[in-house]
Amino acid sequence: MIPLQLVTIALVGLGGLAVVTSRDPLRQTIVAGLYGLVLVVLFVVLQAPDVALSELVASTVAFPFIVLAALAKLRDRRRE
Amino acid sequence: MTLLPYLLAAWLFLVGLYGVVTSRHLVHLVICLSVMQSATYVLLLAIGYRSGKKAPIFTAGVPVKVGAVDPVVQALTLTDVVVSVTGVALLLALVVEIWKRAGTVDPDRLRRKEL
Amino acid sequence: MSRNVRLGLFAAAGAMLAALLVWGFTGLPAFGDFQGEYGWILNDVAGHERHVTNVVASVVFDYRGFDTLGEEFILFAAAIGVALLLREARDDRERPRDEVRSDAVRAVGLMLVGPTVVVGLYLVAHGYLTPGGGFQGGVAVAAGVVLLYAAGRYRAYSAASPHGLVELAEGAGAGAYAAVGVAALFAGGLFLENVVELGTRGTLASGGTIPILNAAAGLEVTAAVVLLLHEFLEEVMYPA
Numbered sequence: 240m241i242p243l244q245l246v247t248i249a250l251v252g253l254g255g256l257a258v259v260t261s262r263d264p265l266r267q268t269i270v271a272g273l274y275g276l277v278l279v280v281l282f283v284v285l286q287a288p289d290v291a292l293s294e295l296v297a298s299t300v301a302f303p304f305i306v307l308a309a310l311a312k313l314r315d316r317r318r319e
Numbered sequence: 320m321t322l323l324p325y326l327l328a329a330w331l332f333l334v335g336l337y338g339v340v341t342s343r344h345l346v347h348l349v350i351c352l353s354v355m356q357s358a359t360y361v362l363l364l365a366i367g368y369r370s371g372k373k374a375p376i377f378t379a380g381v382p383v384k385v386g387a388v389d390p391v392v393q394a395l396t397l398t399d400v401v402v403s404v405t406g407v408a409l410l411l412a413l414v415v416e417i418w419k420r421a422g423t424v425d426p427d428r429l430r431r432k433e434l
Numbered sequence: 435m436s437r438n439v440r441l442g443l444f445a446a447a448g449a450m451l452a453a454l455l456v457w458g459f460t461g462l463p464a465f466g467d468f469q470g471e472y473g474w475i476l477n478d479v480a481g482h483e484r485h486v487t488n489v490v491a492s493v494v495f496d497y498r499g500f501d502t503l504g505e506e507f508i509l510f511a512a513a514i515g516v517a518l519l520l521r522e523a524r525d526d527r528e529r530p531r532d533e534v535r536s537d538a539v540r541a542v543g544l545m546l547v548g549p550t551v552v553v554g555l556y557l558v559a560h561g562y563l564t565p566g567g568g569f570q571g572g573v574a575v576a577a578g579v580v581l582l583y584a585a586g587r588y589r590a591y592s593a594a595s596p597h598g599l600v601e602l603a604e605g606a607g608a609g610a611y612a613a614v615g616v617a618a619l620f621a622g623g624l625f626l627e628n629v630v631e632l633g634t635r636g637t638l639a640s641g642g643t644i645p646i647l648n649a650a651a652g653l654e655v656t657a658a659v660v661l662l663l664h665e666f667l668e669e670v671m672y673p674a
Contacts (some may be wrong), residue, residue, distance in 0.1 A: 240465060240466065288565035289488070289490045289491075289565045289566070289567065289570070291565075292557065292565055292566055292570040293569055293570045293573075295570075296570050296573035296574050296577065297573060300573060300574070300576075300577040300580075301573050301576070301577070301659055301662075301663070304580060304663055304666070305662060305663065305666055308663070308666035308667060308669065308670050309666060309669075311670045312666075312669050312670050
């Protein structure tokens with residue numbers, strides 16, 4: 240195992256924990272986006288560029304957009 | 320040491336499960352579920368990795384003889400990453416629907432009669 | 435069930451699951467030492483058997499193309515499910531609100547639309563040569579369309595993603611994938627067998643049915659993601 244893999248494995252482990260322990264969903268969305276980016280780096284160092292691209296487009300664009308839209312909807316109702 | 324990437328997968332799965340069990344907000348729960356799912360990606364890619372080998376892409380100038388990491392696990396994972404987003408979307412649509420009917424997204428406060 | 439009981443249950447079950455996982459993992463090949471024959475063989479033969487340079491794409495759209503058919507239909511079903519759930523109780527009488535007020539956001543958003551779509555199309559088109567493909571590129575193209583919304587032009591965005599057309603594209607993408615499989619039957623092969631001329635390795639005209647299935651997947655993913663994002667956006671735009 241090369242050091243870079245060791246570092247990213249540690250970062251992904253911490254990232255997963257950070258996502259779960261962020262209790263405010265809005266903040267959690269941002270943390271989840273960062274976690275996705277760390278996963279992208281892990282996939283790259285595991286020599287899986289196809290999967291890294293997949294994770295990149297999914298976790299930085301589609302995933303946060305959908306979650307934020309859902310959260311906006313929930314907030315919208317609360318105001319009325 | 321050679322077990323470490325697999326342990327990462329177990330860690331992500333359990334941490335995500337902890338989040339699901341203790342969640343007080345359904346959106347939070349869905350995101351924790353996606354952390355659990357990422358454990359499967361890490362596990363599959365970790366199994367398919369071969370020390371010192373490159374990605375299975377043999378563009379001009381890369382001789383086939385050098386070998387590469389396993390392409391099958393990567394093929395399994397890359398489609399699932401995209402499909403999982405639509406799964407999350409479906410779950411969140413259900414959350415929005417629950418919110419409309421029950422007026423809460425705290426799983427502890429949901430009552431059967433409100434749904 | 436009270437919170438403490440649930441936590442206790444999780445602690446016990448989680449500990450057992452952790453032990454089971456660790457026990458199972460010790461039986462796996464050591465990290466970096468996987469010797470699965472399937473992968474070795476595919477890496478060796480995909481180049482001259484299918485004339486592609488990206489072996490992963492040949493697995494997705496050819497060797498394990500049948501699995502991908504399943505994935506496509508999951509995608510299709512999930513997108514339809516979201517549409518069914520969210521579309522049901524929407525009040526269409528209210529006018530959509532244009533909420534983006536910042537000029538900087540508008541400018542950057544508009545600037546990024548073109549490049550994002552081009553990058554997405556590039557990823558789809560070169561999927562079987564370099565990393566990328568219909569799945570990754572499809573999401574990127576969809577992101578470009580949605581950036582039109584981020585640029586604060588809800589109407590431009592609506593015009594760029596006409597409902598009927600997106601739905602049609604979604605069905606066509608999933609249908610085309612299956613149709614290519616059935617066409618192989620008529621050509622005398624097996625379902626989803628690669629029966630088309632394989633072309634020159636390393637060029638866009640290579641891989642036989644792989645580019646066709648790749649394009650079908652790209653269409654399907656683009657349409658599904660645009661549809662999903664659209665439904666959620668509409669949900670926000672039209673307060674219930």
